[in-house]
Amino acid sequence: MTRVAPLAPPWSDEDATGINGWGHPDRTYEPLLLVRCLQRHPNLAARLRKLGESLYVDARLPPRLRTIAILRICALVRCEYEWGGQAAFWGPIAGVSNDECDALVTGDDPGWSPFERVLIAAVDEIESTGSLSEETWKALGDSLDDEQRMELLIAIGWYRTICTLCNGMALPVEGWMRRWPSA
Known part of the structure; x- marks a missing residue:
């Protein structure tokens, strides 16, 4: 187990x-x-x-953007447990559809807004480099202020940690959670 x-x-x-x-x-x-x-x-x-x-109480980062970022980091580190819970519970609350949740795993584009594409690329950049380029920081600043960008960095890092815990402890997806999208 x-x-x-x-x-x-x-x-x-x-x-x-x-x-x-x-x-x-x-x-x-x-x-x-x-x-x-x-x-x-x-x-x-x-x-x-x-x-x-x-990250949720008195937070400044819009829930939809926070949820997209969290789902993406979960997908990038292949944490089906945390992705499944986020997709099942927070996705609907934050207005992220099942197709959008799935796309964050598969890499498909279900019609992301231009800023959501910037956000997803920023999560990818953080996971691959551990940081953000000046260009990405500025692009995020088109819609987020400094405090929101800090919250974004913390959310990505915190959920990266949670995913490491889940994967490292080999947690199985629970019955109410969503499963990875089919290939």
Whole structure:
């Protein structure tokens, strides 16, 4: 199954609070396998959760752009687990269609706006070089201010980290998540 066994119920009150503190307040899915594995190291889990929440609470980056960037980094590092959860839950909330989610894996163009193409290329550049060229930074500045560009960099880096955790722990896609698009 996984390389790290998830914390098994019954959970202590502290563990239940930590596990249930992750995710959207209106979620209908059970606590994520990732979260139950992370809760084996509760101090680390709590610190990771704070950073993750900061990308969604009082965030300045538009949800659709954030979700496209997250889905793209998940696709680039071949993390079906995190991509599947993002595509199933956040895609619809952020207005990213199933075809658009799939295109971020396949490389197809379902009709991205010119700026969305810049955004996707920026994620690709970050993954391949670890940075952004001056040209890409300026192109992102056509629609994003400095604070939004910083949020974008943090979101890509944070989800790169989450994908590394998911892939490294060999987490299987959960039943409610989307699967990779067919070839």
